[in-house]
Amino acid sequence: MMDLKTLCRKYDLDAAQEFWAASELRVREIYNGAGPDWMPDWGREILTAFLRLFKGAFVIHDFDYDRSDKSLVKFHKANNRMKVNMKKILDKECPFSNVLKWPVRAKWLVRANAAYKACEEFGLSAWKD
Numbered sequence: 001m002m003d004l005k006t007l008c009r010k011y012d013l014d015a016a017q018e019f020w021a022a023s024e025l026r027v028r029e030i031y032n033g034a035g036p037d038w039m040p041d042w043g044r045e046i047l048t049a050f051l052r053l054f055k056g057a058f059v060i061h062d063f064d065y066d067r068s069d070k071s072l073v074k075f076h077k078a079n080n081r082m083k084v085n086m087k088k089i090l091d092k093e094c095p096f097s098n099v100l101k102w103p104v105r106a107k108w109l110v111r112a113n114a115a116y117k118a119c120e121e122f123g124l125s126a127w128k129d
Contacts, residue, residue, distance in 0.1 A: 057085035
């Protein structure tokens, strides 16, 4: 299994300097998969599998949420970073230039947009916890 930070580097994902300075162990302690902490483990397992392509983006997103300052500005910044990182992963795995991958790209793009919208719509309480 690839280290979480190595996975994030593979896609050249954007993260706060503190993320790159943190130990792999600390990053693993923070990362809980896709979905909020209040969701039961089995629910997060299903959601994580459904969104598996974007694991690296969620690793960084969880780290951002763990370091929350509870401000609305940084809440949106963390969610936008996740959106940008999901796009980076999608561009590498299913490049727009590869016409044969367009159906797969479309599927993952719909999932990425849903994940972003869910965080924007329902994530503020987790951000403030």
